[in-house]
Amino acid sequence: MKERVAILGATGYSGRELVERLRRHSRVELVRAACRSHVGKTLDQVQPGSPPQQLCSLDEVNFSELDTVFLCLPHAASAEWGERALLADCRVIDLSADYRLRSPELYKQVYGLDHPYPERLQQAVYGLTEVNRPLLRDAQLIANPGCYPTSVLLGLAPLQAQGLLKGLVMADSKSGVSGAGRSASLANLHGEVAENLRPYAVGNQHRHRSEMLQELGSGVDLLFVPQVAPCFRGMLSNLYVELPEGDLHGIYASFYAGEPFVTVLPPGEVASMAHTRQTNLCVMSLHPMPEQGKLIVVSSIDNLVKGAAGQALQNLNVARGWSETEGLL
Numbered sequence: 001m002k003e004r005v006a007i008l009g010a011t012g013y014s015g016r017e018l019v020e021r022l023r024r025h026s027r028v029e030l031v032r033a034a035c036r037s038h039v040g041k042t043l044d045q046v047q048p049g050s051p052p053q054q055l056c057s058l059d060e061v062n063f064s065e066l067d068t069v070f071l072c073l074p075h076a077a078s079a080e081w082g083e084r085a086l087l088a089d090c091r092v093i094d095l096s097a098d099y100r101l102r103s104p105e106l107y108k109q110v111y112g113l114d115h116p117y118p119e120r121l122q123q124a125v126y127g128l129t130e131v132n133r134p135l136l137r138d139a140q141l142i143a144n145p146g147c148y149p150t151s152v153l154l155g156l157a158p159l160q161a162q163g164l165l166k167g168l169v170m171a172d173s174k175s176g177v178s179g180a181g182r183s184a185s186l187a188n189l190h191g192e193v194a195e196n197l198r199p200y201a202v203g204n205q206h207r208h209r210s211e212m213l214q215e216l217g218s219g220v221d222l223l224f225v226p227q228v229a230p231c232f233r234g235m236l237s238n239l240y241v242e243l244p245e246g247d248l249h250g251i252y253a254s255f256y257a258g259e260p261f262v263t264v265l266p267p268g269e270v271a272s273m274a275h276t277r278q279t280n281l282c283v284m285s286l287h288p289m290p291e292q293g294k295l296i297v298v299s300s301i302d303n304l305v306k307g308a309a310g311q312a313l314q315n316l317n318v319a320r321g322w323s324e325t326e327g328l329l
């Protein structure tokens with residue numbers, strides 16, 4: 001029998017990506033695609049070029065008939081709907097930030113809200129697939145990582161696993177404007193984004209920094225500068241770390257050996273946004289700088305795929321023990 005699945009927030013940028021991929025997944029039946037503002041329409045009427053998926057309201061979703069619910073909602077709304085799904089014994093894969101931080105105090109500090117269900121924060125598995133795969137098997141609640149954290153943490157994971165990451169990490173990250181979602185805002189108008197490169201939340205103010213610090217653990221500090229790039233989708237993080245000793249290319253290649261969605265480029269090649277556009281890949285390149293004592297890692301993902309919908313589906317595949325690439329190639 002097929003896995004019965006719903007998407008809440010199907011009309012958003014990440015929801016749309018998920019609709020497309022779930023509709024071509026052989027083991028999944030997309031039972032409901034729910035939204036707030038376009039009930040009764042089909043997705044292609046809301047976002048032209050999308051599949052003609054029928055849209056319903058969130059209230060029409062009957063969680064008792066579902067196996068898995070994907071939440072593509074803003075934070076706070078996500079936790080409310082996630083709780084209903086969890087109480088009906090659904091598996092929940094949340095793309096928002098509502099289950100990513102393990103401490104309710106930190107959640108309040110970063111998001112300015114008391115978490116309505118703080119006990120869920122300990123239950124959730126942080127869904128950085130390549131790092132937490134064993135924990136994801138059969139997980140009921142999966143917190144899909146943010147897009148910036150996915151690009152940064154995957155770029156650092158081989159060093160972290162070897163205990164080679166220490167001191168200050170600098171992350172200079174560019175995102176396509178779709179990272180901000182589909183709601184209207186002056187800063188994200190075409191006239192403001194086109195032919196521009198705009199840093200924002202400079203100086204450690206971005207919410208994703210707390211998530212990254214949590215996952216990097218003690219002994220590592222992070223300076224993070226996110227920027228909006230003049231494109232719709234894509235993400236590129238330049239990471240600057242203390243240069244470790246050893247065969248760095250070998251360390252990265254062996255950490256990611258056999259991974260279907262991570263590519264470490266050969267020495268001399270440079271990762272770019274074009275390497276990953278519209279794919280679930282993370283492509284990285286390594287640039288040792290012995291004279292300055294630094295290693296530069298360039299890490300590329302598509303923010304809407306590996307940074308959101310693609311990794312969420314990869315996590316469902318892992319949770320269910322299916323082929324990890326199903327619906328993603």
Ligand SMILES: NC(=O)c1ccc[n+]([C@@H]2O[C@H](COP(=O)([O-])OP(=O)(O)OC[C@H]3O[C@@H](n4cnc5c(N)ncnc54)[C@H](OP(=O)(O)O)[C@@H]3O)[C@@H](O)[C@H]2O)c1
Nearest residue numbers: 009011012013014035036037072073095096179181182308
């Ligand atoms: N965009 C990215 O690159 C990215 C990457 C990783 C994680 N995320 C996270 O994933 C989640 C979705 O992001 P997105 O970019 O896809 O957002 P989006 O384009 O703004 O879409 C949001 C979706 O949620 C619905 N919605 C908005 N407010 C709601 C509310 N109060 N109650 C119920 N439904 C509501 C919208 O419905 P209507 O359209 O019908 O109003 C829409 O379907 C966010 O938490 C975001 O932080 C996004």
